[in-house]
Amino acid sequence: MSAKPSDLAYVPFVSVHNMMRLIHRIGIDEMLCGIAAEIEADFLRWEAFDKTPRVASHSADGVIELMPTSDGDVYGFKYVNGHPKNTRTGLQTVTAFGLLARVDTGYPVLLSEMTILTALRTAAMSALAAKHLAPKGARTMAMIGNGAQCEFQALAFRAICGIDAVRLFDIDRAATDKAMANLADSGLTLTACDSPEAAIEGADIITTCTADKQYATILGDNMVGAGVHINAIGGDCPGKTELHRDILLRSGIFVEYPPQTRVEGEIQALDPDHPVTELWQVMAGSAPGRTSRDQITLFDSVGFAIEDFSALRYVRARLDDTGLFERLDMIADPDDARDLFGMVQRARQGLAGGIE
Numbered sequence: 001m002s003a004k005p006s007d008l009a010y011v012p013f014v015s016v017h018n019m020m021r022l023i024h025r026i027g028i029d030e031m032l033c034g035i036a037a038e039i040e041a042d043f044l045r046w047e048a049f050d051k052t053p054r055v056a057s058h059s060a061d062g063v064i065e066l067m068p069t070s071d072g073d074v075y076g077f078k079y080v081n082g083h084p085k086n087t088r089t090g091l092q093t094v095t096a097f098g099l100l101a102r103v104d105t106g107y108p109v110l111l112s113e114m115t116i117l118t119a120l121r122t123a124a125m126s127a128l129a130a131k132h133l134a135p136k137g138a139r140t141m142a143m144i145g146n147g148a149q150c151e152f153q154a155l156a157f158r159a160i161c162g163i164d165a166v167r168l169f170d171i172d173r174a175a176t177d178k179a180m181a182n183l184a185d186s187g188l189t190l191t192a193c194d195s196p197e198a199a200i201e202g203a204d205i206i207t208t209c210t211a212d213k214q215y216a217t218i219l220g221d222n223m224v225g226a227g228v229h230i231n232a233i234g235g236d237c238p239g240k241t242e243l244h245r246d247i248l249l250r251s252g253i254f255v256e257y258p259p260q261t262r263v264e265g266e267i268q269a270l271d272p273d274h275p276v277t278e279l280w281q282v283m284a285g286s287a288p289g290r291t292s293r294d295q296i297t298l299f300d301s302v303g304f305a306i307e308d309f310s311a312l313r314y315v316r317a318r319l320d321d322t323g324l325f326e327r328l329d330m331i332a333d334p335d336d337a338r339d340l341f342g343m344v345q346r347a348r349q350g351l352a353g354g355i356e
């Protein structure tokens with residue numbers, strides 16, 4: 001009896017290296033648009049999903065989270081961390097990996113890096129929300145916080161919303177210079193700014209994407225004029241927000257999944273029954289999006305499990321064509337399903353025979 005795993009026991013694995021090759025094979029614009037389309041399709045079947053706020057383990061330095069969901073056929077989860085101090089020692093603030101499995105057998109069908117994929121899906125989700133909420137004809141975006149997510153956000157807003165100018169600000173000028181250099185060939189008109197006030201001048205969309213484990217005030221109330229759309233990415237944890245509370249009180253607020261956003265989002269600063277609109281309802285046409293030219297719309301983004309599920313399914317669907325994966329020997333698969341121990345014993349005989 002052989003201990004060699006069957007095909008089902010080999011799990012396709014997308015490494016960081018292969019994720020980067022996949023992006024270049026497909027093209028980043030097409031990939032951002034494709035992931036946005038998957039997310040929108042999944043938001044349109046919102047009721048089909050198991051939904052739960054993510055399970056978070058907080059420490060003084062950051063947070064480690066698990067984000068599960070299922071549509072009844074496929075189950076998925078992401079492991080993700082958020083450690084704002086990491087960049088001081090050369091580590092990423094956010095790293096992630098994720099898995100999809102069949103619901104009927106429980107067998108995994110994909111394991112993937114998700115540090116890069118999270119940046120893609122977060123940008124795709126932000127731009128998708130803006131497509132439904134931003135003022136018509138929006139062309140200029142302010143980008144406050146020019147770290148790891150920044151260029152992905154800029155490119156998604158270009159590809160999905162038609163943004164053609166980005167005004168960048170970061171407290172660390174080196175981050176802005178890095179983003180300016182990375183986006184130099186993007187066709188976007190780029191302006192490096194010396195203050196958040198300068199960055200938001202003339203912007204139709206304001207993206208805040210900073211990392212700090214505190215109640216920060218990246219945008220003060222007097223900075224935000226009528227009619228803008230705010231894409232607030234960085235406030236995504238209890239005790240970690242970016243906007244002055246008065247901005248929230250003047251805005252139409254749109255969220256992914258209220259039970260999670262009430263704990264993690266900008267709206268943690270508001271009463272628990274403050275009205276918010278679920279984005280999936282705007283997409284489905286069952287709730288209004290922007291109601292007037294002068295309204296301030298706010299996407300209080302925290303990142304929800306269904307977005308990761310959609311992104312993983314997008315990647316999974318491209319593996320057969322591209323071959324950009326490895327096969328991991330990850331699931332023990334004895335020929336006799338109940339003889340797991342016998343398989344282990346026979347492996348010892350094999351090892352004694354010099355097979356390692």
Ligand code: NAD
Pocket residue numbers: 082084087093094118122144145146147148149150169170171172175209210211212216218232233234235236301302303304
């Ligand atoms: P990063 O650490 O790479 O970049 C953050 C940048 O913010 C840094 O360049 C830093 O200098 C800058 N910054 C900090 N305080 C600032 C301030 N007051 N004004 C201007 N700039 C400031 O982090 P990242 O990976 O780009 O992530 C950014 C934030 O987005 C994090 O808080 C992260 O948790 C969050 N995030 C949210 C989602 C989501 O779905 N909502 C997904 C991914 C990341």
